[in-house]
Amino acid sequence: MMLSAILAGLSLTTTLAWAHTSSLLQRQSTGTISHSMNVTNCPGYTLGSLAENEYGLTAQLSLAGTPCNAFGTDIMDLTIEVTYQSQTTLHVKIYDTANQQFTIPELVIERPPTPTESFTGSSDLVFNYDPSPFAFWITRRSDPEAMPIFDTRITSLPSTPIPPFNTSDPRTAFDGFPLVFEDQYLQVASALPYGTNIYGLGEVIASSGFRRDIGTDGGVGTIQTLWARDVGDPIDQNMYGSHPIYLEHRFNETTNTSSSSGVLLLSSAGSDIVLQTPDNSKVSLIEYRMIGGILDFYFFSGPTDMEVIAQYGATIGYPMWQPAWGFGFHLCRWGYVNISEDIANVAAMRAANIPLEVQWNDIDLYHAFRGFTTDPVRFPGEELQQFIEQLTTNHQHYIPIVDAGIGATLNATDVYYPFSDGVTMDTFIKNPDGSLYLGQVWPGYSAFPDWFAENTQAWWTEALTNWTELGVNFSGIWLDMNEASSFCSYSCGTGANFSALKPFSVIGAVATGYPECYNETLWGPSGNMTINGTSTNSCPSETMETLKKRGIGAGGEPSVNLTSPPYAIHNGYGAVSTNTLATNATHYGGYVELDVHNMFGMMEEMTTHLALQTIFQGKRPFLISRSTFPSSGKWTGHWLGDNYSKWQYMYLSIQGVLQFQIYQIPMVGADTCGFNDNTDEELCNRWMQLAAFTPFYRNHNTYGALPQEPYRWDSVANASRIAIAARYSMLPYWYTLFANASTNGLPPVRALFYEFPIEPELFNVDRQWLIGSDILVTPVLTPGATTVDGIFPGRGTVVWRDWWTHAVVDANPDGNTTLSAPISHINVHIRDSSILLLHQEPAYTIYETREGPYSLLVSLNKAGTALGNAYVDDGESYPPGTNRILNFSASNGELDIESTGEYPIPQKVETVTILGVQQPTGVTLNGDTIEGWTYDGANEELIISNLSIELNAAESKLCWE
Numbered sequence: 021m022m023l024s025a026i027l028a029g030l031s032l033t034t035t036l037a038w039a040h041t042s043s044l045l046q047r048q049s050t051g052t053i054s055h056s057m058n059v060t061n062c063p064g065y066t067l068g069s070l071a072e073n074e075y076g077l078t079a080q081l082s083l084a085g086t087p088c089n090a091f092g093t094d095i096m097d098l099t100i101e102v103t104y105q106s107q108t109t110l111h112v113k114i115y116d117t118a119n120q121q122f123t124i125p126e127l128v129i130e131r132p133p134t135p136t137e138s139f140t141g142s143s144d145l146v147f148n149y150d151p152s153p154f155a156f157w158i159t160r161r162s163d164p165e166a167m168p169i170f171d172t173r174i175t176s177l178p179s180t181p182i183p184p185f186n187t188s189d190p191r192t193a194f195d196g197f198p199l200v201f202e203d204q205y206l207q208v209a210s211a212l213p214y215g216t217n218i219y220g221l222g223e224v225i226a227s228s229g230f231r232r233d234i235g236t237d238g239g240v241g242t243i244q245t246l247w248a249r250d251v252g253d254p255i256d257q258n259m260y261g262s263h264p265i266y267l268e269h270r271f272n273e274t275t276n277t278s279s280s281s282g283v284l285l286l287s288s289a290g291s292d293i294v295l296q297t298p299d300n301s302k303v304s305l306i307e308y309r310m311i312g313g314i315l316d317f318y319f320f321s322g323p324t325d326m327e328v329i330a331q332y333g334a335t336i337g338y339p340m341w342q343p344a345w346g347f348g349f350h351l352c353r354w355g356y357v358n359i360s361e362d363i364a365n366v367a368a369m370r371a372a373n374i375p376l377e378v379q380w381n382d383i384d385l386y387h388a389f390r391g392f393t394t395d396p397v398r399f400p401g402e403e404l405q406q407f408i409e410q411l412t413t414n415h416q417h418y419i420p421i422v423d424a425g426i427g428a429t430l431n432a433t434d435v436y437y438p439f440s441d442g443v444t445m446d447t448f449i450k451n452p453d454g455s456l457y458l459g460q461v462w463p464g465y466s467a468f469p470d471w472f473a474e475n476t477q478a479w480w481t482e483a484l485t486n487w488t489e490l491g492v493n494f495s496g497i498w499l500d501m502n503e504a505s506s507f508c509s510y511s512c513g514t515g516a517n518f519s520a521l522k523p524f525s526v527i528g529a530v531a532t533g534y535p536e537c538y539n540e541t542l543w544g545p546s547g548n549m550t551i552n553g554t555s556t557n558s559c560p561s562e563t564m565e566t567l568k569k570r571g572i573g574a575g576g577e578p579s580v581n582l583t584s585p586p587y588a589i590h591n592g593y594g595a596v597s598t599n600t601l602a603t604n605a606t607h608y609g610g611y612v613e614l615d616v617h618n619m620f621g622m623m624e625e626m627t628t629h630l631a632l633q634t635i636f637q638g639k640r641p642f643l644i645s646r647s648t649f650p651s652s653g654k655w656t657g658h659w660l661g662d663n664y665s666k667w668q669y670m671y672l673s674i675q676g677v678l679q680f681q682i683y684q685i686p687m688v689g690a691d692t693c694g695f696n697d698n699t700d701e702e703l704c705n706r707w708m709q710l711a712a713f714t715p716f717y718r719n720h721n722t723y724g725a726l727p728q729e730p731y732r733w734d735s736v737a738n739a740s741r742i743a744i745a746a747r748y749s750m751l752p753y754w755y756t757l758f759a760n761a762s763t764n765g766l767p768p769v770r771a772l773f774y775e776f777p778i779e780p781e782l783f784n785v786d787r788q789w790l791i792g793s794d795i796l797v798t799p800v801l802t803p804g805a806t807t808v809d810g811i812f813p814g815r816g817t818v819v820w821r822d823w824w825t826h827a828v829v830d831a832n833p834d835g836n837t838t839l840s841a842p843i844s845h846i847n848v849h850i851r852d853s854s855i856l857l858l859h860q861e862p863a864y865t866i867y868e869t870r871e872g873p874y875s876l877l878v879s880l881n882k883a884g885t886a887l888g889n890a891y892v893d894d895g896e897s898y899p900p901g902t903n904r905i906l907n908f909s910a911s912n913g914e915l916d917i918e919s920t921g922e923y924p925i926p927q928k929v930e931t932v933t934i935l936g937v938q939q940p941t942g943v944t945l946n947g948d949t950i951e952g953w954t955y956d957g958a959n960e961e962l963i964i965s966n967l968s969i970e971l972n973a974a975e976s977k978l979c980w981e
């Protein structure tokens with residue numbers, strides 16, 4: 021009785037709130053239109069009423085024949101707007117003239133302003149079109165005869181049908197690439213050079229590697245579905261984030277040149293993006309199939325990969341400024357079940373002398389799995405507060421999890437403000453009838469924040485503020501379950517019997533999986549490991565081939581529901597509402613979940629980021645989140661989700677880190693040592709070292725798995741201390757790279773070919789990566805290895821030196837070089853021509869490390885020159901305060917340091933190491949003779965120590981001769 025009274029009360033409030041927005045709801049009810057399910061007869065469009073303006077042109081497009089109504093209703097009248105946004109960026113927007121289709125609001129993603137000058141006659145890119153049938157193509161002004169960057173005249177190309185996803189349901193099996201613009205289906209395709217190099221279009225773990233598979237003759241290489249989905253890191257399927265941006269690296273063998281471009285389709289619609297190479301066509305193509313929205317394209321001219329990524333950043337917003345402490349080592353697990361475990365963990369890290377910057381808690385922290393609470397018995401507020409105060413005193417930090425679903429209260433005496441305030445402040449998503457939409461997550465029946473609603477920011481900020489007052493004095497926030505995840509489908513909680521559903525119980529769950537090649541003799545029995553007579557941790561013959569790619573046309577997964585919407589995107593769960601919110605759930609402003617689903621995470625990130633700016637006035641927020649979308653990087657970093665403690669997943673994490681650099685969310689990393697299943701000593705040893713050279717560095721483990729903190733095994737502790745020390749000494753370099761990301765959109769982590777664009781052997785390298793332009797990482801990715809093969813870019817023109825020994829690598833110019841890689845050793849190399857500012861004394865925390873002196877590492881090329889720079893500020897202010905830019909250059913036996921800016925750097929450079937010099941006879945600093953130097957002829961290494969170089973001086977000069 022009490023329950024129904026509460027629900028009746030809810031409907032009343034929410035119906036009132038709904039009344040003024042109901043008109044937009046009408047496009048939900050499609051009735052029983054019969055669809056042809058075939059685009060072959062779709063008529064395309066004819067262009068008319070073209071009007072040029074200072075910045076581009078506008079024109080009308082009208083349907084060129086009888087509607088085909090393939091998967092919806094053809095829209096008769098479209099408008100095309102072409103805007104030459106800048107020298108390098110061209111915007112082509114095709115929308116329904118009546119403006120009924122969903123368009124991402126400017127408040128959600130700010131778009132570039134109208135240009136202030138005309139680029140129509142000068143921009144790198146040129147828009148070309150045929151009026152009838154309407155088609156457009158984008159060329160480079162500098163090379164109009166070359167194959168266009170984007171070309172929708174593909175209808176005239178020979179083509180083969182894309183195989184059906186499900187042989188018993190032909191609805192996705194159709195031929196031809198006409199422009200289709202329907203209310204529930206949009207299609208556009210573009211030709212690509214045969215076999216070109218495509219990157220991006222995620223979030224995905226691609227079996228093809230970082231470089232996407234565009235198919236060989238007659239084949240579909242990739243069907244990339246964009247539909248945010250809570251799923252434990254599957255291969256070749258849609259997952260947490262949606263990023264409709266690709267980078268094309270186009271290499272011309274004849275001229276031995278490369279030029280890169282990028283294409284963004286700024287849409288939140290559920291989509292299939294297909295890469296294929298039709299039979300006998302000698303052309304590859306990209307086809308977009310979307311279940312809503314408009315065609316909102318941005319084209320980026322590059323011509324380098326780095327420039328394409330930066331131009332994308334300029335369009336959707338550069339990544340947020342990271343606080344320096346965020347680069348420290350983070351430790352988490354699901355299963356730190358009480359405050360004593362947190363305390364013991366922090367102490368054990370200290371005792372093992374393994375730097376710990378941030379202690380995290382998963383949902384164990386919560387009372388009854390409810391967000392913004394602490395369990396009164398296991399995490400009493402006062403003890404938690406003391407614990408966090410102690411961390412703060414030691415310059416360490418604390419980060420708790422925030423789940424997106426807000427548990428519904430069970431009865432009238434149940435007090436839970438985040439829910440009850442959400443109801444009264446009207447901040448939750450609704451059912452189509454205006455009643456509260458309820459799904460089901462860890463706390464049981466749960467409501468979901470409506471990020472569009474007017475009071476949501478105030479409510480969310482207050483919930484976070486209240487939490488700090490309960491003792492949860494966090495330094496940053498971890499956003500999870502924000503696809504949004506729901507454990508039942510459709511409006512499962514609405515009207516349900518609440519007493520029948522309690523919060524989930526996970527106590528007693530035990531992880532039984534182990535890494536490939538797990539050695540029971542060495543590490544002890546691994547529990548239940550036999551399935552159908554085969555050990556689940558047996559050593560595969562080819563470790564990297566064990567996970568098979570989803571078959572094309574496997575139409576998918578058995579549960580695919582092809583009834584609604586009419587075109588079934590290839591969602592790994594089948595029906596679009598599975599394991600997430602019902603797609604007919606409604607948002608403030610009349611938006612339906614179907615249209616805005618892919619933006620839930622990004623809007624939560626924006627709201628949380630702004631809340632943290634309110635809570636920590638003047639300080640940079642720190643966030644890590646699971647579901648992302650274009651512009652998420654403005655608000656958050658990302659972890660690569662619920663991976664597995666497998667060698668395979670350690671390798672796959674590299675392409676994830678590289679992808680998110682393209683997506684402008686550079687603060688990214690994987691759950692180190694693996695999340696699902698048990699890890700083992702060898703895998704954790706290698707992974708703690710690998711992840712130390714990726715931006716976000718967190719060891720995180722699942723409930724019921726063997727503990728995997730780095731102090732659990734001596735070898736892992738040792739490997740971690742080594743790798744973390746290297747990471748912390750490189751902090752000024754990382755920090756400079758991230759300042760470049762936040763001010764210019766340049767990616768801190770780079771695929772090798774970004775720096776060496778005409779070496780095709782690098783185009784699919786995803787077992788190695790570059791930090792900036794100067795540090796090459798070559799990790800071990802297989803069990804039992806004592807060596808690793810790596811490629812050294814530059815084909816013999818670059819001198820690569822070992823980070824640890826400074827020895828020159830005897831690199832094979834034509835292929836892989838085999839490197840020694842015993843356990844606890846990771847291969848890291850320094851490029852020549854580089855100068856790195858380093859922390860000389862990596863310490864226990866980032867704060868203590870930053871307090872210490874600097875050193876400089878100069879790696880000269882064969883001509884004896886090198887360059888470098890560094891950005892230095894206080895590491896925490898937002899907006900960033902004063903800074904200092906240091907420019908380093910070396911040539912002819914002289915190192916110059918030029919310093920500009922207002923930020924005073926108290927620390928001095930105490931050591932300068934110069935690699936690649938002949939035996940000197942003397943060293944001077946600003947003309948004064950320096951005595952304290954040593955020279956090692958074998959490494960051609962000059963070490964000048966006991967210096968005190970003032971970095972605030974406008975210029976310093978160090979000479980050797």
Ligand SMILES: *[C@@H]1O[C@H](CO)[C@@H](O)[C@H](O)[C@H]1NC(C)=O
Binds near residue numbers: 059194
């Ligand atoms: C699509 O329609 C065309 C023309 O009516 C027909 O030839 C073709 O077989 C159809 N394709 C499918 C997959 O139904």
Ligand SMILES: *[C@@H]1O[C@H](CO)[C@@H](O)[C@H](O)[C@H]1NC(C)=O
Binds near residue numbers: 273275
């Ligand atoms: C490569 O460059 C040559 C010479 O400019 C040109 O003829 C050819 O079409 C180019 N190839 C491709 C695939 O663009």
Ligand SMILES: *[C@@H]1O[C@H](CO)[C@@H](O)[C@H](O)[C@H]1NC(C)=O
Binds near residue numbers: 430431432433434
């Ligand atoms: C109301 O819900 C709370 C919280 O779950 C529970 O502890 C309490 O027993 C419930 N009261 C009644 C009367 O059911």
Ligand SMILES: *[C@@H]1O[C@H](CO)[C@@H](O)[C@H](O)[C@H]1NC(C)=O
Binds near residue numbers: 486
């Ligand atoms: C915050 O705490 C105050 C005081 O307990 C309470 O009145 C308010 O409802 C809380 N707000 C939220 C959003 O939890």
